[in-house]
Amino acid sequence: MQGLTPLDEARKVVLEATTPLGLEKIPILDALGRVLGEDIVAERDNPPWDNSAMDGFAVRWEDIKQEHAIAKPVTLKVIEDVPAGKTPTQTVGPGQAIRIMTGAPIPKGADTVIKVEDTEHTRDSVKIFKPEARGANIRPQGEDVKKGDCIIATGTRIRPAEAGMLAILAKSFVFVYQRPRVAILSTGDELADLDERFSEDKIINSNSYGLAAAVQEAGGVPILLGIAKDQPAALKEKISHGLNADILVLSGGVSMGDYDFTKAVFKDLGAEMNFWKLAIRPGQPLAFGKIQGKLAFGLPGNPVSSMVTFEQLVRPAILKMGGHRSYGRPIVQAIFQEKFSKKPDRRHFLRGILTREDGVFKVRTTGDQGSGILTSMVKANCLIDVPAEVERLNPGDTVSVQLLSGEMWLREEDVPQTTTSGRPSCC
Numbered sequence: 457m458q459g460l461t462p463l464d465e466a467r468k469v470v471l472e473a474t475t476p477l478g479l480e481k482i483p484i485l486d487a488l489g490r491v492l493g494e495d496i497v498a499e500r501d502n503p504p505w506d507n508s509a510m511d512g513f514a515v516r517w518e519d520i521k522q523e524h525a526i527a528k529p530v531t532l533k534v535i536e537d538v539p540a541g542k543t544p545t546q547t548v549g550p551g552q553a554i555r556i557m558t559g560a561p562i563p564k565g566a567d568t569v570i571k572v573e574d575t576e577h578t579r580d581s582v583k584i585f586k587p588e589a590r591g592a593n594i595r596p597q598g599e600d601v602k603k604g605d606c607i608i609a610t611g612t613r614i615r616p617a618e619a620g621m622l623a624i625l626a627k628s629f630v631f632v633y634q635r636p637r638v639a640i641l642s643t644g645d646e647l648a649d650l651d652e653r654f655s656e657d658k659i660i661n662s663n664s665y666g667l668a669a670a671v672q673e674a675g676g677v678p679i680l681l682g683i684a685k686d687q688p689a690a691l692k693e694k695i696s697h698g699l700n701a702d703i704l705v706l707s708g709g710v711s712m713g714d715y716d717f718t719k720a721v722f723k724d725l726g727a728e729m730n731f732w733k734l735a736i737r738p739g740q741p742l743a744f745g746k747i748q749g750k751l752a753f754g755l756p757g758n759p760v761s762s763m764v765t766f767e768q769l770v771r772p773a774i775l776k777m778g779g780h781r782s783y784g785r786p787i788v789q790a791i792f793q794e795k796f797s798k799k800p801d802r803r804h805f806l807r808g809i810l811t812r813e814d815g816v817f818k819v820r821t822t823g824d825q826g827s828g829i830l831t832s833m834v835k836a837n838c839l840i841d842v843p844a845e846v847e848r849l850n851p852g853d854t855v856s857v858q859l860l861s862g863e864m865w866l867r868e869e870d871v872p873q874t875t876t877s878g879r880p881s882c883c
């Protein structure tokens with residue numbers, strides 16, 4: 457459509473304009489969810505030495521290799537006891553064994569561990585009833601991590617697995633990307649903030665809080681600039697202040713109404729604008745450009761539109777700025793459960809409820825899709841991506857779905873008779 461930028465193109469423009477921030481050093485306990493800013497190279501092997509995978513006896517395979525062990529068990533002399541945390545002092549010679557616990561280093565001379573369950577033993581001797589392959593029950597040095605290998609690459613988001621690995625590699629501090637600071641400004645004479653006394657003719661500023669949460673969820677740090685009145689001077693002052701942050705996100709005032717001054721103020725501040733309108737619904741009025749080198753987004757004021765456009769454009773920019781290497785939500789194909797029709801013009805994002813039934817993803821809408829109906833976002837766990845050219849969807853059609861949250865299986869209602877069942881609920 458004329459003057460409307462397709463979403464894929466807009467996203468490309470935004471990502472091209474976005475560069476990752478610098479690095480900071482943080483302790484491992486603060487690292488969850490952060491993005492690594494350095495390659496983590498192993499400075500030692502893990503495990504650091506061959507060690508026992510079982511509680512048992514370290515032996516020479518030559519001594520226990522005979523086939524009829526059950527009928528003719530081998531008896532070995534136990535010469536030492538090595539719990540985990542102790543290093544063996546003796547060498548296992550012919551006819552000898554060392555008692556060993558899981559994780560303890562394999563003594564010199566031994567090449568195999570026999571599980572304690574396959575033996576009968578006293579303090580000084582052990583009878584072995586089961587032959588084992590040479591090397592059985594030994595975890596070799598470096599089987600997990602080899603010294604010199606790159607174990608976690610720059611750009612990796614730190615999950616519990618990475619946190620554990622950092623500890624294995626003795627990295628108590630790591631370099632991570634700085635978190636983007638995102639200034640959030642709501643505009644509109646009709647708005648009142650939560651900490652104000654407001655009369656019935658006011659609308660509560662909900663966008664600032666919804667967007668702040670979305671910024672946090674993307675790993676950014678929200679900075680609330682409050683509400684600007686629909687006056688160019690007020691807008692200019694707040695926007696100028698917001699330019700101290702890495703990204704400015706403004707909501708409302710980007711349409712063509714008499715009180716929509718965003719465009720004029722952006723221009724006044726020397727903005728290089730890339731686009732003003734997006735070919736999607738909800739969210740057609742959408743401004744993006746750079747003001748004094750900072751990314752500036754003017755999102756539509758309607759609460760759903762601001763959230764959906766944030767998802768599609770601002771979130772990828774925050775992720776890229778924060779050092780991530782992929783910027784999208786997980787996407788799955790699902791079977792649509794309803795009828796839906798639209799004009800074959802703009803790409804639509806319907807708020808959806810995705811379920812998994814008998815291993816198949818199924819999706820239905822949350823109901824009314826008006827751009828002021830924020831309950832549609834509250835109910836949704838996904839966005840249904842309906843391409844621009846599509847005119848109608850029927851039950852059974854396959855649709856592409858962007859996941860907003862992962863809680864769609866093993867829910868409370870899927871697990872009957874839990875202690876939490878019967879909890880009172882208003883919905």
Ligand code: AMP
Pocket residue numbers: 642643644646647659660661662663664707708709710711713756757758759
């Ligand atoms: P606008 O884009 O300024 O024309 O606003 C469109 C609609 O969104 C209007 O109904 C506004 O009242 C509403 N709106 C704008 N900003 C906010 C906000 N921060 N919180 C809640 N609703 C808003």
Ligand code: MG
Pocket residue numbers: 643644645708709715757
């Ligand atoms: Mg307005």
